[in-house]
Amino acid sequence: MNLENRYERGLAKLREIDGEIGERVVESLAGIAPDFARYLVEFPFGDIYSRPGLDLRSREIAVVAALTAMGNATPQLKVHIQAALNVGVTREEVVETIMQMAVYAGFPAALNGLMAAKEVFAQQGALGPASV
Amino acid sequence: MNLENRYERGLAKLREIDGEIGERVVESLAGIAPDFARYLVEFPFGDIYSRPGLDLRSREIAVVAALTAMGNATPQLKVHIQAALNVGVTREEVVETIMQMAVYAGFPAALNGLMAAKEVFAQQGALGPASV
Amino acid sequence: MNLENRYERGLAKLREIDGEIGERVVESLAGIAPDFARYLVEFPFGDIYSRPGLDLRSREIAVVAALTAMGNATPQLKVHIQAALNVGVTREEVVETIMQMAVYAGFPAALNGLMAAKEVFAQQGALGPASV
Amino acid sequence: MNLENRYERGLAKLREIDGEIGERVVESLAGIAPDFARYLVEFPFGDIYSRPGLDLRSREIAVVAALTAMGNATPQLKVHIQAALNVGVTREEVVETIMQMAVYAGFPAALNGLMAAKEVFAQQGALGPASV
Amino acid sequence: MNLENRYERGLAKLREIDGEIGERVVESLAGIAPDFARYLVEFPFGDIYSRPGLDLRSREIAVVAALTAMGNATPQLKVHIQAALNVGVTREEVVETIMQMAVYAGFPAALNGLMAAKEVFAQQGALGPASV
C-alpha cells in the first residue's frame, strides 16, 4: 500500500458514503487549506472508514449519535444524517438514534438533532421519488 | 399500558442490557435520590430502549460513540462498553467505534475511550472463560 | 397516578412555564418524532417540573444557567429565558444569572447568553405593555 | 471604591460562601500562580457574587446546575454543593437542581452530580450534628 | 494602580488587539448589561492580556485554538481570528493553528474553524490592500 492508494481509497469511500456533499466539503477547503482537504480524505475515509471491523451502517449510526450529543457541529450532523441514509440506515433508525441521545446529552441536543433530520429528510423528499 | 408496567418493562430491559451493574447504579441512588432511580429505569429503559425501531446492538454502539465523544462520563462509558458486549457487539466492534471518534471528537477522547475499553475487557477476562 | 395523568400533568405544566412556545415545540415534532413530543411532555414536565422540592423560579434560573454555560442550545436558551420571565424571575435576575456564567464557562458563553436575552426582551417589549 | 476594597470585599464574600474550602483553593495556587488566586478573589467574588441583583441562594443553584451540566469540573461542583448548603439551600433543593439537569445535559451528568452530592453530604454528616 | 487605571489599561489593550470590533462588542452590551461591558474590559483586557509573561501573538494563537476546539462560540472565534492578524500572526499561522485542532477536538471543529477563517480573510481582503 502506498500513499497514493491511501488518498484514492479515501476518495472512493468518501463518495460512497457522502456522495456529492463530501466532494463539496473538499472543494470548500481549496481556497484556504488544501492540505486539510487531503487529510480529510486520507485519515477519516482512507484510514478509518475503510477498516473492515465495523460495517458502514454502524459507523454512520455512531457518528449521528456523537454529533447529536456534542451539539456543536450542525453542518456535519446534516451531512452524516444524509450519509446514514446513503449507506442503508432507515429514516426511522436515524430518528431513533437521535431520540436516544436525550438520555445521554439531554433533550435540547436531541431536539436540535431531530430538527436537523427534519431538514435533511425534507430536502431529500424534494428531490423526487428516485432520491428517497 | 399502565405506570407499573412501564417501570417493570424498564427494569427487565435494564437487566438485559446492563446486567448486575445497572441494578447497582439504581441501588447507589437509594440513599440520595430514590425517585431518580425510578426515572432512570422508566425513561431510558422503559421508554427509549424498549422501542422497536432500532436494535439493541445499534443502540449500544450509539451510546459508546456518544459517551466517548463527550469525554466527561467515564463511569457510564464503562457500563455501556460492557452493555455493548452483553447485547452481542464484539470487542473488535467496540474498539472500532471508539477509534472512529478520533475523527469527530479528537485523539484524546478516542485514547481515553480505548483505555476505558481496555479496563472493561481486562475485568471481563479475569472472570474466567465463561464470562467472555 | 396513571399514565394519562402523567401526560396531562406535563402538558399543564408545560403551558404554565413555556406558554405557547412550548406547544409549538411539541407541534414541530409531529411530522418527525411524535413519540418524542410525548416524552418531552411526560418526563421533563410531567415528572421533573411537577416535583414539589424546588420552586419554578429556581428551576428556571438553573436552566438558564446550564444552557448558557453549555452554549450549544441557543433556541432552548431563548425559550427558557422567556419561561423564567413567565414564572416570575425578573429581567435583572435573568441578566445576573447569565453574567455569573462568565465565571464558570467563560466570557464568550456569557456574551452569547446576554445576546439571547436581549433578543427575548426586545421581542417581549414589541408585544406591547400588556405582555411585559 | 479602590482596588484594595475590591480584593477585601471578594475575600469576605468568598469566606461567606465557601468557608474554609475557598481559602484552601486560594492557598493551593500560592506556589504556581499567586496572581490567579488574587483574580479568583477579585472577579468572581469581589465583582460578581457581590452584586445585589440576585440572592446568594439563587446564585449557588445556578452554579450547581451549570457545573453538573458541564460535567468536567467535579472538584468545583463539590465546593459549590457545600457552598449552596452554606448559604441556605437545602439538601433537597440541591438534589432537585441536579436531577433536573438530566433533562438538559443527560442522565450521566445528573448521575455524576448526585454522586458528588452524596459525598459532600456524607462528609458534612461526619462532622457531627452541629454541621448539618 | 487604581481601579480607573485598570479600566483604561483594559480599553487601550482591547483597542490594540481587537480594533473597532472590540468596542462594538462593548457597545452591544450597553442596553442590557453595561456592568458586564466594564468587566469585559477590566478582567480579560485590563488584567490578563496586560500581563507581561506571554506575548500577544502567543495569546491570540491560544485563543484561536481554544475557541476552535470548544466549537460553540463562532462570533468570538471570528473576532479573535481578526485579532490574531492584528497582532502579527500570519494567515498561514492562523490556518495551521485551526488545522491542528482536528487532532484534539475532531475534524468538524477544525472544519468549522477554517470556514470562520475563510470569512474573516474574505472580509479583510474586501477592505482593500491597506487592510491586509
Place this chain on the structure above:
Amino acid sequence: MNLENRYERGLAKLREIDGEIGERVVESLAGIAPDFARYLVEFPFGDIYSRPGLDLRSREIAVVAALTAMGNATPQLKVHIQAALNVGVTREEVVETIMQMAVYAGFPAALNGLMAAKEVFAQQGALGPASV
C-alpha cells in the same frame, strides 16, 4: 514521500516533542488497538506537527490552551504541558496560557489546568537539577 517515511517522520517528531511519554502512550495501545497507535504517530505527528507553517512552541501553546479549555482530557493535558517545556516554552508561559483560559472557558477549567501544571512541574523538579 512514501507511507513508511510518514510513520518514521511521525515517530521522530513524537520523540522530539513528547520524549519517553509519547512512546509509552503508543505502547499502552499495543494490547487493544495497535492500528490506532500507528494512526497516532502518522496523522498528528507525521502529518500535522511536521508541517513547517507554525513553530513547535506555538503548537504546544495551542494544545495546552485547547485541552485546558475542553477540560475533559487531563492525562493528555499533562503530557502536553511537559511537551511544551520540552520544546522551549517556559513554565511562566505555560502558566500564562492556562490562566488566560479562565476568560474563555471559565475559572474551574483554568484552576484544573493549573493543578495539572503544578503536578507536572513537581514531577519534573523531582528528577533532579539536570531535568529542569
